[in-house]
Amino acid sequence: GIQVEQSPPDLILQEGANSTLRCNFSDSVNNLQWFHQNPWGQLINLFYIPSGTKQNGRLSATTVATERYSLLYISSSQTTDSGVYFCAGGTYSSASKIIFGSGTRLSIRP
């Protein structure tokens, strides 16, 4: 099955800093999504981004489907951005089987 690799595994930043999280896929991926898991465990869908670039406030994401990677940018980070960020997707032959990476744990210090 598809392999999803996320980097870095951990990131500690001061409030106000910018960050870039990366997700690599072992195969061409469909239904690529980014999620944020808050300290209470709730997973929130941030972006559905099979290709191209999207922005939502301080967050933006870019997927280069031909090179099998996606990036999540967080600008002017706030303590509420802390948590774990996951990317997930499925292959074209099994698009409904959405596989997650192991996540990037982001800690924003005041």
Place this chain on the structure above:
Amino acid sequence: DTGVSQDPRHKITKRGQNVTFRCDPISEHNRLYWYRQTLGQGPEFLTYFQNEAQLEKSRLLSDRFSAERPKGSFSTLEIQRTEQGDSAMYLCASSSSTSNPGANVLTFGAGSRLTVL
């Protein structure tokens, strides 16, 4: 719309007992997923329904695990003869194949945390 609901939120059981979790998806969503998440790991795919049909099931899912979605609405996940290794967060997600064909945007519930003693 109240989102995806899961019940119970927490379950503590003794090894060997059976447990059942329930998931109520967003009402207009026809796809339903179950995932398992252990500490420090990403959600691990367990199974997937489209309406009442179970279309995919992970090879990691042992015979002790069974999931149903009898009328294409709510779903149950049962674990028989629980083992300590089953301790995890069990997550349910739903999506719609009709509102945006080709897209499969998952909405997750808050999860059901299982502790097996």
